[in-house]
Amino acid sequence: MSTLPAELAGALDDALGRFPTSQVTDAVEALIQLYRGGVDPSSLVLDKDLTVAAYAAYRMPATFAAVSAALRHAAALAPEFQPTSMVDVGGGTGTSVWAAQSVWPSLAEVTVLEQSAPAIALGRKLAERSSALAVRSARWERAVIGSSVAKPAADLVTLSYVLGELAESSRAEVVRSLAQDAGLLVLVEPGTPAGYERIVAARDLLIADGMKVLAPCPHERACPIPRGQDWCHFAERLNRTALHRRIKSATLAHEDEKYSYVALTRADLPHVDNRVLRHPFKRKGLVSLKLCTDADGLAEVKITKRDPAAYKRARDVEWGDGWSADT
Numbered sequence: 001m002s003t004l005p006a007e008l009a010g011a012l013d014d015a016l017g018r019f020p021t022s023q024v025t026d027a028v029e030a031l032i033q034l035y036r037g038g039v040d041p042s043s044l045v046l047d048k049d050l051t052v053a054a055y056a057a058y059r060m061p062a063t064f065a066a067v068s069a070a071l072r073h074a075a076a077l078a079p080e081f082q083p084t085s086m087v088d089v090g091g092g093t094g095t096s097v098w099a100a101q102s103v104w105p106s107l108a109e110v111t112v113l114e115q116s117a118p119a120i121a122l123g124r125k126l127a128e129r130s131s132a133l134a135v136r137s138a139r140w141e142r143a144v145i146g147s148s149v150a151k152p153a154a155d156l157v158t159l160s161y162v163l164g165e166l167a168e169s170s171r172a173e174v175v176r177s178l179a180q181d182a183g184l185l186v187l188v189e190p191g192t193p194a195g196y197e198r199i200v201a202a203r204d205l206l207i208a209d210g211m212k213v214l215a216p217c218p219h220e221r222a223c224p225i226p227r228g229q230d231w232c233h234f235a236e237r238l239n240r241t242a243l244h245r246r247i248k249s250a251t252l253a254h255e256d257e258k259y260s261y262v263a264l265t266r267a268d269l270p271h272v273d274n275r276v277l278r279h280p281f282k283r284k285g286l287v288s289l290k291l292c293t294d295a296d297g298l299a300e301v302k303i304t305k306r307d308p309a310a311y312k313r314a315r316d317v318e319w320g321d322g323w324s325a326d327t
């Protein structure tokens with residue numbers, strides 16, 4: 001279960017306090033409709049303070065949950081990777097910066113590139129409340145990504161929930177330029193068939209350029225998921241704060257954010273033997289896992305009490321985790 005850092009939740013509450021709740025709920029509803037229809041790459045969605053505040057309150061908890069889960073999966077495979085520099089592209093109000101700092105406290109120098117001036121203004125204001133120097137001292141630069149991205153070299157480069165807002169014709173070049181001088185490049189998209197297709201396209205072209213997948217894939221071969229029938233995605237449950245519930249007119253205390261992602265590197269880092277692709281089916285004496293495997297494409301494995309050590313491990317495995325038949 002993901003929860004926003006308390007400092008960020010408090011800063012969001014205060015930022016939203018400037019606006020009457022009814023205006024924020026209307027702005028949230030307008031954003032939901034807009035994202036449902038797909039964003040026109042030539043438009044500036046986060047164009048004014050109210051829209052940005054509504055976006056931050058409505059989406060930051062979910063994108064924080066997704067991005068931190070993706071980064072955690074990558075970090076779990078490479079404990080020696082301790083990034084000190086980060087560039088977040090299309091950073092919005094800075095969700096990925098908060099997420100990355102929570103996974104890698106080693107971060108010291110952070111740059112956020114973003115086209116929207118009101119998003120930068122709110123992102124900066126939220127970041128001031130962080131106890132982490134890297135977040136507080138982040139450099140926010142106004143930049144419109146065209147066909148490539150001018151950015152400093154960094155150990156970590158992130159692009160979260162942005163690919164879908166870029167013109168399709170420019171995505172390949174943008175992705176290639178993000179990968180330049182990046183120790184680890186992490187791309188995150190909504191966990192929809194379209195989001196997955198954008199991730200797979202970026203994955204395939206960067207593998208062709210010589211990069212390796214750190215997560216989630218256990219291999220660099222073509223994705224074995226049958227296109228049009230299924231898509232690779234994961235889900236992270238997040239707590240809804242009172243503010244979150246209020247502006248979404250929601251009653252449930254949680255929601256599940258579905259996301260697709262890929263983390264790529266040129267370094268020699270290991271990937272998992274197998275990746276768990278669905279909620280494991282668990283019942284007494286049996287755990288059944290749907291896996292993407294290193295050796296055999298997709299596979300379904302059943303782990304029973306007959307192998308007590310494996311069974312004990314399998315009981316704790318979640319959707320999105322790595323799985324190894326041996327310890």
Ligand SMILES: C[S@@+](CC[C@H](N)C(=O)[O-])C[C@H]1O[C@@H](n2cnc3c(N)ncnc32)[C@H](O)[C@@H]1O
Binds near residue numbers: 091094115
């Ligand atoms: C859906 S928001 C995601 C924000 C943030 N990365 C997150 O995960 O919460 C998309 C962001 O990408 C920015 N963006 C979209 N197209 C852009 C472009 N061509 N150049 C710079 N920023 C862009 C938008 O202004 C917006 O802040």
